Amino acid sequence: MSVQAPSRITPVGRITPFRAQRIWEKNYIAYRRMWKVVFSGFFEPVFYLLAVGIGVDAMVGDVTLPGGSAIPYATFVAPAMMAASAMNGAVIETTFNIFFKLKFNKVYDGILTTPMKPSDIAIGEIGWALLRGVLYSTGFIVVMFALGMTESWLAIFAIPSATLVGFAFGACGLAAATYMRSWQDFDLVTLVTMPLFLFSGTFFPLDVYPPLIQTIASVSPLYHGTELLRGFTLGIVDSTMFGHAAFLLVMGLIGAGIANRRLDGMLRK
Amino acid sequence: MAESLVEARGLTKEFGDFTAVDGIDFDIHPGEAFGFLGPNGAGKTSTMRMITTVSPITSGHMTVFGLDPTTQGRGIRQRLGVVPQEDNLDQELTVSENLYVFGRYHDMTKAEILPKVEELLEFAQLTDRADAVVEHLSGGMKRRLTIARALINNPDLVILDEPTTGLDPQARHLLWDRLYKLKRDGATLIITTHYMDEAEQLCDRLVVMDQGKIVAEGSPRELIERYAPREVVELRFQDGQQEDAVARLDGLAARSEILADRIMLYTDDADDTQEGLGSRGVDPEQVLVRRSTLEDVFLRLTGRQLID
Amino acid sequence: MTTLRRSLRFAESEVIAYRRTWRGTIISSFVNPVLFLAAMGSGLGALVDNGPGLPIDYILFLAPGLLAATAMQNGAGDGSFPVMAGVLWRKNFHGTITTPLGPEDIVWGRLLWGTARLGFVLTVFAIIAYLFGAMDLGPGLVAVIPGILTGLAFTAVITAWTLTQEDGRSLSTLFRFAIVPLFLFSGTFFPISQLPGFLQSVAYVTPLFHGVELVRKITLSDPDPSLVTTMPMWVHFCYLVVMFAIGIYLSIRFLHQKLRP
Numbered sequence: 015m016s017v018q019a020p021s022r023i024t025p026v027g028r029i030t031p032f033r034a035q036r037i038w039e040k041n042y043i044a045y046r047r048m049w050k051v052v053f054s055g056f057f058e059p060v061f062y063l064l065a066v067g068i069g070v071d072a073m074v075g076d077v078t079l080p081g082g083s084a085i086p087y088a089t090f091v092a093p094a095m096m097a098a099s100a101m102n103g104a105v106i107e108t109t110f111n112i113f114f115k116l117k118f119n120k121v122y123d124g125i126l127t128t129p130m131k132p133s134d135i136a137i138g139e140i141g142w143a144l145l146r147g148v149l150y151s152t153g154f155i156v157v158m159f160a161l162g163m164t165e166s167w168l169a170i171f172a173i174p175s176a177t178l179v180g181f182a183f184g185a186c187g188l189a190a191a192t193y194m195r196s197w198q199d200f201d202l203v204t205l206v207t208m209p210l211f212l213f214s215g216t217f218f219p220l221d222v223y224p225p226l227i228q229t230i231a232s233v234s235p236l237y238h239g240t241e242l243l244r245g246f247t248l249g250i251v252d253s254t255m256f257g258h259a260a261f262l263l264v265m266g267l268i269g270a271g272i273a274n275r276r277l278d279g280m281l282r283k
Numbered sequence: 284m285a286e287s288l289v290e291a292r293g294l295t296k297e298f299g300d301f302t303a304v305d306g307i308d309f310d311i312h313p314g315e316a317f318g319f320l321g322p323n324g325a326g327k328t329s330t331m332r333m334i335t336t337v338s339p340i341t342s343g344h345m346t347v348f349g350l351d352p353t354t355q356g357r358g359i360r361q362r363l364g365v366v367p368q369e370d371n372l373d374q375e376l377t378v379s380e381n382l383y384v385f386g387r388y389h390d391m392t393k394a395e396i397l398p399k400v401e402e403l404l405e406f407a408q409l410t411d412r413a414d415a416v417v418e419h420l421s422g423g424m425k426r427r428l429t430i431a432r433a434l435i436n437n438p439d440l441v442i443l444d445e446p447t448t449g450l451d452p453q454a455r456h457l458l459w460d461r462l463y464k465l466k467r468d469g470a471t472l473i474i475t476t477h478y479m480d481e482a483e484q485l486c487d488r489l490v491v492m493d494q495g496k497i498v499a500e501g502s503p504r505e506l507i508e509r510y511a512p513r514e515v516v517e518l519r520f521q522d523g524q525q526e527d528a529v530a531r532l533d534g535l536a537a538r539s540e541i542l543a544d545r546i547m548l549y550t551d552d553a554d555d556t557q558e559g560l561g562s563r564g565v566d567p568e569q570v571l572v573r574r575s576t577l578e579d580v581f582l583r584l585t586g587r588q589l590i591d
Numbered sequence: 592m593t594t595l596r597r598s599l600r601f602a603e604s605e606v607i608a609y610r611r612t613w614r615g616t617i618i619s620s621f622v623n624p625v626l627f628l629a630a631m632g633s634g635l636g637a638l639v640d641n642g643p644g645l646p647i648d649y650i651l652f653l654a655p656g657l658l659a660a661t662a663m664q665n666g667a668g669d670g671s672f673p674v675m676a677g678v679l680w681r682k683n684f685h686g687t688i689t690t691p692l693g694p695e696d697i698v699w700g701r702l703l704w705g706t707a708r709l710g711f712v713l714t715v716f717a718i719i720a721y722l723f724g725a726m727d728l729g730p731g732l733v734a735v736i737p738g739i740l741t742g743l744a745f746t747a748v749i750t751a752w753t754l755t756q757e758d759g760r761s762l763s764t765l766f767r768f769a770i771v772p773l774f775l776f777s778g779t780f781f782p783i784s785q786l787p788g789f790l791q792s793v794a795y796v797t798p799l800f801h802g803v804e805l806v807r808k809i810t811l812s813d814p815d816p817s818l819v820t821t822m823p824m825w826v827h828f829c830y831l832v833v834m835f836a837i838g839i840y841l842s843i844r845f846l847h848q849k850l851r852p
Contacts, residue, residue: 033390040384044375047416051760054767061772068790069781070635073649075642087638120371126337127365128388128436129357198615205618212630222637282337283298 033130037138038145052146056153059099063154066091067161077219085165085248092163093172093243094216096154097179100147101236102207104180107143108187109203113194122281132278140184140270147180148173158247166249175246175259179239182262185269192276210236235265288313288440288471289334293343296329303329305495306343313439316462316472318482318489320577322585325492327475328368331444334473335365348439361389364433364441368448370425372417378428379404379413382435389436399435406461407431423454430461441465442473447481459484479578493585503577510583511575512537514553518546518560518567531563549575594699597692601700602707604687609704619668620712624661625719628654631780632725645782646815654725655810656779658716658738659802665712666742667770669705670749671762678754678849685850694846698750698839702743709742710735726810734809737828741802744831747838748798754845773799778807782818795820798834801827 045052067088074087115121122135151173158164190203214236220228231237238258245255289311296304304326311317319327332338334347336356345352347359372381379400386396404410407427417425426446433441446462447455462485466472476482482489483503491499491506499506516536520528525546532539536548536556550556553572560567632650639649677684677697684697692700717731726734753762776786777799783791794800805827807819 033388036384036387039387040373040376043380043384044373048375048760051763054764058767058771061775065775065780068787069776069785070639072785073639073642073644073781074635077638087642119374120367120369121373123337123367124365124371124373124385124432125388127335127360127363127367128385129361129390130388131357198612201615201618205622208618208623208626212626213634217630218634218638222634282339 034134034138034141036130037135038142041138041142052149055103055146056150059095059150059154060157063088063092063095063157063161063163066095067163079248079250080219080221081250086163088161089163089165089248090219090244091217092158092161093247094214094240096151096158096172096176096247097236097239097243098211098214098216099154100151100176100179101183101210101239103147103150104143104184105187105203105207107146108139108184109191109194110200112139112188112191113200116191116280117194122277126281132281133274135281136188136270136274136277140181140188140273143184143187144177144180147184148177151176164247166247168249168251169247171246172243175239175242178242178259178262178266179236182235182239182266182269185266185273187269188273189269189276192273192280210234215240235262238262286313287311287346289345289347289473291343291345294330294333294340294345295342296326296333296338297341302495304333307490307492307495307497309490309497309500311440311471311473313471314466314469315487316466316474316485318486319473319475319492320477320479320482320489320581321475321492322477324494325585326495327492328444330492331442331473331475335363335442336360361436362439364436364438366430366433366441366443366446368444370429372425372429372432374416374418377414377416378409378420381417381428382432385432386435391436396435399437403431403434406434406464408457423450423457426450426454426458427461430458434465438470440471440473444475445477446474447476447478455481479576479581483577491581491584498584499580506580507575507577509580511579512549512551513575514550515573515575515579516548516550516553516556517571517573518548518565519544519569519571520546521568524566528565528567531565535559535563549579594696597696598699598703601687601692601696602704604683605701605704620661620665620708621715624657624716627657628720628723628725631657632723646817647811650723650725651811652782652807652818653780654720654723655734655807656803658713658720658731658734658810659741659799659806660774660777660779661716662709662713662738662742662802663745663773663799664770665709666705666745667749667766669701669708669742670746671753671765672759673701674750674753675756675759675762678846679758684846688850694850695843698842698846701750702746702839705743705746706739709739713738713742730810730812734806737802737805737809737831740828740831740835741799741805744798744802744834744838747835747842749838751838751841751845754842754849773797778803783820784817795822798831801830805831 070091071086071088076084077087077090078084125135126132155164155169155172159169187203194200213231214234215231216236220231220237223231238261242255242258242262245251287310289309291307291309293306293308294304295302295306307326307330319330321327329338333340333345333352336347336352336359340352348362350359352359373384376384382400382403383396386399391399401410404413407430409424409428409431412420412424417428420428430443430446443462447458450458459481462472472485474482474485486503488502489500489506490497499510501509518528525541529541529546532546532548536550538549540547540549548556557570557572560570628650632653636649636653639645645652684694687697688694713735714732717726717735718728720726721728721731749765752765756762776790777783777794777797779799783794783800786794804819804822805824807814808824811818
């Protein structure tokens with residue numbers, strides 16, 4: 015049974031099954047006006063890179079890799095900065111921004127009164143964070159190349175690797191955002207990301223630490239990201255990189271699963 | 284019997300131990316404006332959220348357009364327009380972008396959306412603000428935009444949850460005007476409100492909800508006739524004289540209600556009642572005679588102590 | 592009521608609000624600086640001390656720099672988001688000026704409270720740095736005073752700047768394009784003598800440079816000339832005092848315009 019509609023535009027039944035791209039369209043429209051903010055996000059990791067290249071590099075000299083070869087310190091740190099910025103970008107986008115939309119202006123409540131579903135939102139927002147990440151990573155690789163901090167053409171694979179880092183952290187960030195109660199909880203986000211940033215083999219090889227701490231650090235997801243990216247930018251590729259990639263992929267899938275379930279529970283109650 | 288657009292039987296919503304909606308039945312017919320009245324916390328918004336399929340039903344049965352909200356949510360939402368209690372516009376977008384994006388959520392093409400956006404901007408009297416970012420709009424403008432947004436897909440059913448709460452009188456009247464227009468064009472409306480004048484103005488039929496249950500049902504006129512005598516005489520006295528007067532009012536009106544600052548007499552003939560006051564020597568400082576309204580019905584049904 | 596009394600009243604309201612929100616500040620105020628000290632001082636320090644390095648242990652060089660940088664970050668944070676909240680989001684400043692308190696009392700009251708917080712945060716940092724073996728306790732505690740001055744100079748100037756902004760978006764731009772580069776290039780992590788010549792001249796006019804130099808000249812007795820400049824301490828001191836004074840003057844002026852247009 016059905017009721018006659020006066021003048022329907024959309025034929026009933028025309029429902030696209032995959033519609034996360036609608037979220038991308040919305041974000042694209044919004045960000046067209048805020049491109050300066052997006053663009054500026056690119057500079058922070060570049061500033062760090064320059065500080066390392068100009069200042070710290072001269073104090074450290076060369077770093078000896080486990081394989082025995084020595085590389086300039088800046089070349090050692092650069093891929094780690096790229097991995098860390100992929101992490102930070104994804105976490106900020108999915109925690110701060112999503113929390114605001116979820117709790118304060120209730121944008122998603124409005125969206126869910128249309129044919130959109132919570133999973134469309136979850137996939138759309140994580141996907142958007144990744145798209146942004148690809149832009150930043152590409153820019154970063156160009157800067158590294160210009161400063162002579164890449165050792166191999168394989169460095170190009172650092173871009174998809176950084177996207178994988180973004181996926182792992184973005185999905186977990188979105189899951190975390192659904193547990194946040196107030197702005198003060200964001201300090202806890204920093205409590206996780208800051209130690210990861212500093213102790214994941216970013217600024218120095220893990221072997222400066224005692225074995226116990228090395229073991230702890232080796233379960234850090236950013237450590238896996240850093241190793242993956244560093245392998246590509248230094249052109250030292252081996253089978254352990256599958257392990258690093260698998261770690262990040264599983265982490266991302268778990269995060270996305272939790273985020274999807276939690277969003278559904280929060281928005282449809 | 285007319286086909287129902289929305290049909291609910293024993294509809295129930297529980298949040299843990301709390302029962303927000305307690306086994307209600309109702310039918311909403313195509314083309315009518317149907318109201319849910321009730322004080323805050325009566326279960327109106329929970330009912331709306333179940334109809335819009337964003338809130339799972341705890342128990343009971345409901346169909347919307349003959350579809351099952353649990354399994355066919357997308358199909359239902361495609362034909363709905365929803366105006367939530369609190370505006371949830373996208374603050375980052377402009378007025379016209381908010382409309383456009385919602386059209387896309389409904390799978391409309393750009394060619395379908397753009398003329399519709401023009402039409403809705405006109406409808407909401409926002410044409411000259413089309414490119415303004417939502418953040419900078421006044422409350423009334425935001426409300427009108429939220430209503431326009433709900434119409435982007437030419438919905439068969441428009442659900443409005445307290446559409447005019449918090450608006451100034453000018454903005455309210457403009458909104459009512461837009462809602463009449465919608466109804467004239469054949470849309471079915473579901474409206475929740477706690478403004479009685481709004482319900483009287485807009486609704487063909489309504490139910491009064493209290494503590495999760497429906498306590499009365501009918502047209503505004505029917506409800507007034509059933510639950511409130513035709514006229515109300517309100518009496519105010521000088522300090523200390525009210526108590527004295529109460530004793531002498533017995534049997535003067537169909538029902539009387541004694542408040543801290545005044546006495547209300549519900550009566551079918553106000554002239555008669557006023558004459559009675561004079562003959563019994565009751566001398567109020569101020570007398571106000573008015574027609575009874577849905578507000579009187581509402582207060583009788585949902586609380587404030589009454590003495591018959 | 593005197594100005595001091597009125598300012599204290601405002602500071603009191605900040606303390607009351609802080610009792611509910613302090614949890615959200617522990618990590619950025621205390622934990623992050625310590626993590627930086629541990630990671631950079633010990634981890635990177637091991638690399639630096641094995642490489643070309645500095646004439647002294649890296650951690651001894653880094654710790655005073657981090658103390659000043661922590662002061663800057665706390666001071667900048669205090670001058671930005673809470674001020675935007677006061678005039679735009681929470682709007683508590685608008686309520687305040689309907690009482691006998693005026694805009695100048697808000698500005699001074701915030702600085703009084705900022706002084707107390709900076710003093711506490713930096714003292715804790717100095718003690719932790721001492722436990723890391725990165726500073727002597729006496730000079731470390733003395734260095735808290737120029738640290739507070741650095742923080743307040745930032746609070747004052749950034750308060751004034753924030754009051755000229757229309758919305759919160761520009762605040763993140765400030766941190767990206769001013770605070771982060773200052774943090775990285777003002778001598779916190781490496782001596783500015785390593786910067787190319789023209790960047791060195793730029794660094795001399797940045798405020799954090801003067802804060803870092805002042806703190807470092809106190810904690811490193813008789814530092815090697817490659818680690819600090821030969822500028823006398825009173826130059827650094829005067830720079831920060833002037834910056835503070837200009838910041839206060841403009842903050843009061845702009846807050847008047849904002850609250851009583």
